[in-house]
Amino acid sequence: MGAPGSGKGTQSQRLVERFGIPQISTGDLLRSAVTRGTEYGRRAKAAMDSGQLVADEIVLGIIRERLAERDAQRGFILDGFPRNLAQAQALRTMLTGIGAPLDAVILFEVDYAEIIKRISGRRSCPQCGRVFNLAEAAGAAPRCDHCAEHPPLVQRRDDEESTVRRRLEVYERETRPLAQHYAAQGLLRTIDADAPVEEVTARLLATLSSVPDTAA
Numbered sequence: 001m002g003a004p005g006s007g008k009g010t011q012s013q014r015l016v017e018r019f020g021i022p023q024i025s026t027g028d029l030l031r032s033a034v035t036r037g038t039e040y041g042r043r044a045k046a047a048m049d050s051g052q053l054v055a056d057e058i059v060l061g062i063i064r065e066r067l068a069e070r071d072a073q074r075g076f077i078l079d080g081f082p083r084n085l086a087q088a089q090a091l092r093t094m095l096t097g098i099g100a101p102l103d104a105v106i107l108f109e110v111d112y113a114e115i116i117k118r119i120s121g122r123r124s125c126p127q128c129g130r131v132f133n134l135a136e137a138a139g140a141a142p143r144c145d146h147c148a149e150h151p152p153l154v155q156r157r158d159d160e161e162s163t164v165r166r167r168l169e170v171y172e173r174e175t176r177p178l179a180q181h182y183a184a185q186g187l188l189r190t191i192d193a194d195a196p197v198e199e200v201t202a203r204l205l206a207t208l209s210s211v212p213d214t215a216a
């Protein structure tokens with residue numbers, strides 16, 4: 001959990017590299033559905049472009065399909081899901097059904113001025129989806145250094161400033177209250193994510209090392 005631009009995607013990618021379990025980002029899955037022009041994508045596009053939440057029914061359908069894939073059977077990192085109480089309740093039912101309860105819910109806290117700065121500089125690779133920032137990329141037309149063809153990085157449609165402000169409002173109204181929900185279950189771990197990427201990773205790993213392993 002965390003506001004737009006708080007570093008959920010960046011840190012999830014690091015956990016993928018470290019633990020070899022998939023990152024399941026509803027934002028990435030929805031963007032891919034929009035690009036491919038699927039039924040879910042067509043229905044999600046308007047809400048995404050205006051910074052609103054996509055209907056629960058669509059998001060839950062996408063998550064249900066993704067959790068059934070083979071690579072998710074050894075565990076997974078949910079990034080940007082759930083985002084409201086209805087999604088949290090549906091997730092609980094799904095995870096109970098597959099015998100895989102949540103180990104922990106991580107909340108990234110970042111000052112909003114820093115968030116606006118990060119999002120305005122965010123660029124991503126259209127091929128592998130890896131996230132970068134202009135603050136760290138050299139050159140006028142930054143390219144992906146992970147893909148063989150080094151495609152030029154692109155800016156997300158919903159990263160325009162007025163849309164970002166709407167996303168922050170939606171986060172405060174719909175998603176932040178979930179922190180209380182998970183704190184009451186003893187699952188919430190809050191991390192001060194207003195620090196350089198490496199430092200946040202170190203804090204995240206330290207936090208995760210104190211989480212009991214439900215698979216053990």
Ligand code: AP5
Binds near residue numbers: 008
């Ligand atoms: P989604 O794609 O999930 O967007 P988001 O939650 O708004 O989060 P972001 O991807 O913007 O930020 P992030 O926290 O991953 O930060 P990042 O690591 O990229 O959702 C998009 C839309 O899809 C939603 O608005 C909604 O319409 C829909 N949607 C998605 N899930 C949904 C759901 N469950 N229900 C309903 N609708 C849903 O970092 C940001 C930038 O900062 C990058 O450039 C990065 O390089 C840089 N950065 C990262 N960490 C640091 C650091 N420590 N220091 C400096 N820079 C940093």
